[in-house]
Amino acid sequence: MDLRSNLVYIIRLLQTSVKGKFLNLALKSNEMEKVDLILKEYKNACHDSLIPILQEIQEAEGFLSETAIVEVGNHLHLPTSKIYGVATFYNQFRFQPKGKYNIQVCRGTACHVLGSSTVLNELEKYLKIKAGQTSRDNLFSIEVVACIGACGLAPVIAINGEFHAKVTVDSLKEIVESYRNREELS
Amino acid sequence: MKLNIKINTKPVQAEKGEMILDVLERNGIKIPTLCYMKDKFPAGACRMCLVEHVNSGRLITSCSYPVEDGMELLSHSPRVINARKTIVELLLSNHPDDCLYCVRNKNCELQNLSDELDVRHRRITGVKNNHSIDYSGQSIVCDPDKCILCGRCVRVCEETIGVSAIDFILRGSKTIVAPAFNKGLNTSSCVNCGQCLMVCPTGAIAEKSHLSIVIEALQNPELTVVAQYAPAITVSIAEEFGLEPEKDMNGILNAALRKVGFNRVFDTSFTADLTIMEEATELIERITKNSDPIPMFTSCCPAWVKYVEEFWPEMLSNVSTCKSPQQMMGSIIKHYYSKIENIKPEKIFSVSLMPCTAKKFEAQREEMTQEGISDVDAVLTTRELGKLIRLYGIDFKNLEPEDTDSPLGTRSSAGKIFGATGGVMEAALRTAYSMITGNELEKLEFEEVRGLSGVKHSKIKIDSLELGVAVVNGLGNAASLLKEISEGRKDIHFVEVMSCPGGCIAGGGQHIGADKNSIYARIKALYEIDKNEALRVSHKNPQILELYQKFLGKPNGHLSHKLLHTCYKKRIVLL
Numbered sequence: 001m002d003l004r005s006n007l008v009y010i011i012r013l014l015q016t017s018v019k020g021k022f023l024n025l026a027l028k029s030n031e032m033e034k035v036d037l038i039l040k041e042y043k044n045a046c047h048d049s050l051i052p053i054l055q056e057i058q059e060a061e062g063f064l065s066e067t068a069i070v071e072v073g074n075h076l077h078l079p080t081s082k083i084y085g086v087a088t089f090y091n092q093f094r095f096q097p098k099g100k101y102n103i104q105v106c107r108g109t110a111c112h113v114l115g116s117s118t119v120l121n122e123l124e125k126y127l128k129i130k131a132g133q134t135s136r137d138n139l140f141s142i143e144v145v146a147c148i149g150a151c152g153l154a155p156v157i158a159i160n161g162e163f164h165a166k167v168t169v170d171s172l173k174e175i176v177e178s179y180r181n182r183e184e185l186s
Numbered sequence: 187m188k189l190n191i192k193i194n195t196k197p198v199q200a201e202k203g204e205m206i207l208d209v210l211e212r213n214g215i216k217i218p219t220l221c222y223m224k225d226k227f228p229a230g231a232c233r234m235c236l237v238e239h240v241n242s243g244r245l246i247t248s249c250s251y252p253v254e255d256g257m258e259l260l261s262h263s264p265r266v267i268n269a270r271k272t273i274v275e276l277l278l279s280n281h282p283d284d285c286l287y288c289v290r291n292k293n294c295e296l297q298n299l300s301d302e303l304d305v306r307h308r309r310i311t312g313v314k315n316n317h318s319i320d321y322s323g324q325s326i327v328c329d330p331d332k333c334i335l336c337g338r339c340v341r342v343c344e345e346t347i348g349v350s351a352i353d354f355i356l357r358g359s360k361t362i363v364a365p366a367f368n369k370g371l372n373t374s375s376c377v378n379c380g381q382c383l384m385v386c387p388t389g390a391i392a393e394k395s396h397l398s399i400v401i402e403a404l405q406n407p408e409l410t411v412v413a414q415y416a417p418a419i420t421v422s423i424a425e426e427f428g429l430e431p432e433k434d435m436n437g438i439l440n441a442a443l444r445k446v447g448f449n450r451v452f453d454t455s456f457t458a459d460l461t462i463m464e465e466a467t468e469l470i471e472r473i474t475k476n477s478d479p480i481p482m483f484t485s486c487c488p489a490w491v492k493y494v495e496e497f498w499p500e501m502l503s504n505v506s507t508c509k510s511p512q513q514m515m516g517s518i519i520k521h522y523y524s525k526i527e528n529i530k531p532e533k534i535f536s537v538s539l540m541p542c543t544a545k546k547f548e549a550q551r552e553e554m555t556q557e558g559i560s561d562v563d564a565v566l567t568t569r570e571l572g573k574l575i576r577l578y579g580i581d582f583k584n585l586e587p588e589d590t591d592s593p594l595g596t597r598s599s600a601g602k603i604f605g606a607t608g609g610v611m612e613a614a615l616r617t618a619y620s621m622i623t624g625n626e627l628e629k630l631e632f633e634e635v636r637g638l639s640g641v642k643h644s645k646i647k648i649d650s651l652e653l654g655v656a657v658v659n660g661l662g663n664a665a666s667l668l669k670e671i672s673e674g675r676k677d678i679h680f681v682e683v684m685s686c687p688g689g690c691i692a693g694g695g696q697h698i699g700a701d702k703n704s705i706y707a708r709i710k711a712l713y714e715i716d717k718n719e720a721l722r723v724s725h726k727n728p729q730i731l732e733l734y735q736k737f738l739g740k741p742n743g744h745l746s747h748k749l750l751h752t753c754y755k756k757r758i759v760l761l
Contacts, residue, residue, distance in 0.1 A: 066367055073761065079350035079375070080366035080760045088355045095367075 034060045035068045039075045047076060054087055063094045091144065096134040099141035101179050104158040105131070108147030114166075116155040120144065122169050123157075126176060139183060140176070191257040192240075206248035206259065207235055215261050218270060218299055220387055221336040222249045224702075226345060232336055233273055234299070238263045245269055271303045277334050278305065279312030280359075281388075288332070288389040293698055295387035296334060317362060322370025324547040325378035325394055325694075330362040333390035339363060339382035346687060348662030349493065351376035363390075366760045375496050375759045379489040379661065379685040380543030380567075380694015393543045393695065396564040397573060403535040403564070404447040410529050413448040414515045415439060415539040417455045418605030418690040419568055421711040422541060422704075425697040426572030427582045431707045434715050437587020444588065446578045450523075452594045454538065457515040458601030458613070459724035460733070461486065464508045464750055465610075466618040466725075467741040469680055473651070479504050481656075481671060481678045484610050486510045488548035489685035491754055493661055498668055499756035507751040509561075511604065512538050512545055513554050515594070516561030517749045522737050523594060537564045539571045541605070541693035544685070553752040567695025596729040599719035606709045607659035607689035608635035608642065611682040615646055615655070616723045622648050630722055636713070638688055638705075641667055643678075654678040660687035 038056045042049050050072070057068050064087055073080045087093040105120045120142075124130055127140050134141040150156045153165035157175070164175050187202045193213060200209045205228065210217050220232035230250035237248045240258035245266065248259075260266060278300060285291050317330040337354070340363060344350045351374045352363050365374030383391040403411050420436040436453065443451045465484065472478050485491055485506040494505055509517065516538065520531040538545065542565075548554065549562040566574065575582055589595065600613035612632045619627050634644035635655065640663035646653045654677040658664045664683050671678065686693045691708040692700075721727060738745050 069366070070760065079344075079353075081350050081353040081374070084366040084368075085353035085355050089357045 032067065032071070035071050039071065042075070045076060047078060050076060050078065050083065050086060051090075054083075054093060058093060061097075063097050065095075094132050094141075094143070096132070096141070097138070098143075099134045100139050100183070101159050102141050102143055103176075104143045104145045104148060106146075106148045106150070106154070106156045106158070107144050108151065108154075110151035111147075111155040114154045118169065119155050119157065119167050119172060122172055123176075126173060139180065189253055189255045189257075191253055191255070191259065193259050194261055195258075200253040202253075204253050206237060206246070206251050206253055206257075209253055210237070210248060210259075210261055217248055217261060218302065219249060220295065220299075220334065221338060223338055223341065223385065226341060229337060229341070232334075234270060236266055236269050237261050238266050267303065270299075271305060274300050274303055274305055275309050276312075278308065279310040280315050281334070282314065282331050289392045289395075290386075290389035290698075294389065313359075320364070320370055321394070322372040323376060323378065323394065324372070324550055325543040326371055326376065326380060326383060327392050327394050328364070328371065329390050329392070330364065331390075332388045333363055334388055335361055335363065336387055337363075338385040338387070339391055342381045342385050343376075346660050346662050347377065347379055347381055347489075347685065348665050349375050349377055352382070369760065373759055375761050377489040377492045377496075377661065377685060378544035378547040378694075381686060382694075383543070384694055384696070384698060393567050393570070394546060395570060396537075396546065396566055397570050400537050400564050400566060400574065401577075403537070406535075409533055409535045410449045410527075411447065411535045411537060412450045412452065412519055412523075413443050413537050413539060414452045414454045414457075414512070414519075415443075415571075416512070416541055416605065416690060417453075417458060417602045417609075417712070418541040418693065418696075418708070419539050419571070421605065421708045421715075422568055422691060422696055422700075423571060425700060425704060426568060426575075429583070431700075431704050431711060434711060437589070438582065438585045440590055441585040441588040442575050442580050442582060445580050445585075446574060448537070450591045452515060452519070453590050453597050453601075454511045454515050455597035455601035455604065456594050456727070456729065457511040457518065458604040458610075459598050459727045459730050460514050460518070460750070461508055461511045462600060462610075462613045462617050462724035463730060463734075463741045464514075464746060465506050466614050466621055468506055468508065469614065469618060470621055471742065473679060481654075481681050482506050484682045485754075486604070486610055487544070487684050487690075488542070489544040490661060490664070490683045492544070492547070492757065493664070493685070495754055495757035496759050496761065497665075498672070501668065501672065502754050502756065504671075505754060507747075507753055509554070509750055509752050510545075510548060511601075512540060512565075513548065513561045513752075514750050516549070516554070517556075518594060518733070520559055520561060521556075521749055522733070526593075531559050535564070536560075536562050537566060538562050539566050539568070541568050541690050541695045542686075543567060543694040545695070553754070556749075568697060569695065572697075593729050593732065596721075596727060598721040598724050598727045599716040600722060600724045601727075602719075603712050603716050605690045606636070606712050607638065607684050607687075608632070608657045608682065609689065609712070610684075611635045611655055611657050611680070613724055614680070614682075615653075617725045618653075619646075619648050620723065620725055622651070626723070635682075636709075638709075640687075653680065656681045658683040659689055661685040 042053055058064055069083050070080055073083055107116050127135050129135050131142045131144045155167050157164050157167050189200045191198055191200055198213055207217055217235045220234045221229045228250035230247040235248045236245045238260040239246045315331040320328040340353055343352055352365050354361050355364050403409050420434050424435050425431050440451050469482050472480055472482050483505045485508055516536050519536050524531045546565040549565050554561045600616055603609035612635055616630055635642050635657045640660050642657040644655050656678050688705045692705050
């Protein structure tokens, strides 16, 4: 790398980190209000309310942020390591906000038989994220679901509720690109 | 009520409520275990301790199954052995094959089990784990690939230490043990006590090794390499060489360290005496002048100090401002000894040999560096010390004892008993009594503060003052006492806290695999040294008096404050 590209790289890094900070701050205040409201509902709650609380936060926020988990820990007198352990045990919790387009990959029996694991692997490779994560441009996120009740269309994926039937490795890329194009047009 | 059961067709009597495992052990039958921890509620997770229940024809976990009348058990039937072997084979299926390079080679429970059960080839091939190693902590390195998920570290961190820095995250084959949000140990609430690695059956948790930098320094002719060893080291290093723990090895250790190439060898017990002079003075000042809040907490244990910084920051002013003996020795070596020997402080490489992993963290704290000169440059645990001695081909068993170097070598036995829980308290009381009354105690032993119970309370009458003291060992026992104190309990003046159960002699840097008996033996050895010693109080140590006379002035004086005291501040981590 020559000096100039180094410089450009550093400037870009600075820009993204500054932007990230502002986003984070804005997110924090707004989000904490919601979390506080939920925790108020559970004033005298003990440890067995942990999962309902996490579910409500996820409902309100779309995901469980670090600050929210720390807040819950303070409220219930539980170490964050324990809460994170419980939350990661269940598939229902996610730790990043969903992307603009949330891709649900069905891993039910019929889809599995017709190759949904390849679909998931290809999708993860193509978007360079794992299931449960969100792409860096916040456009796409992948979610694994057990069965979305469309076994006749297997293997099936659903993007923001729109179903895509009999997905193959090639069609998968086309589908993803069509959403990206849609974004660019708008 | 006695129950009659049959073990391997032989009739045996058992008590009601006993677990099968305990009965088997009492009858001389060894059952392999992995997740089992003595004195803790059984988990029954690893299934290694399976035995055959003849009455029902099932395999049951002996650690968590209570005996029943008329029970017939087979502890080593072909079916049992086959089941155990399969469990080990499954554990090995995704385990890295790097035993030769592993820090726990030759002292690994998984390795031993696979040997005992005669596993000779890989029958089950699984996908190898591929996690990154967590090097972020200053004391402890985690390699999740080697983890077999027995959960002993998680339980020790939660139940014994009361910190819960780590837990299982994710599920199924993806499960790993890690701090919250799978972040590094450095941002977690981990206090670096190392009790997790003491219970780890494999090399998944290990200390951050300082061996290579020490060896590099030893080979550098420009450096004067100075060693100090903790009181607990001399009664436990023998175990690293397969000897009994009862003996005090300080003379032999001195000889071994000189043979390795250390230029000077000092005993940290000397600065333990110094700590007592400073701490006792501070305690008396707090009580008589109300300078700082009471009770005063000891600050010798770096894990405890970090615990207060994280969990009880409002109580930091109760923690003694004294540095720990390790740091005091480091500071005295760099700022006093360097002067009398005419060596530049930056040309001294100060190594401390400690039974502790948290000391590695403490040595690199920014409070422990003055004008760019760190008090201690490297910290080796007892295990690393054993490795170093073996590496240099020193026959530990055939050495002539030698003396420590002067003038930082003479110690009283009060400094020596620092290694056991209650030791700091006992040593401080001996000196505080003399400082307040001007007389010596008739009986120097304080039996109430000795022993392994979690929290020990005692009242000591010194003139008109009735001093309330408490001794905590096992950090998990501290929380309830701290809560009482923060809620206004007033009858305690001085509290000693050691994070590891038993004190430093059972620290996270000690020999792995020692049982309770060797812990008792180490404690006994320390008190034996104390019993047979002529110099039993810190304030009569001639070299301590000389140090004050020639250099420091008086305890808690100006220079003491600069070199031997520090202050701690709130630490924000993921709790």
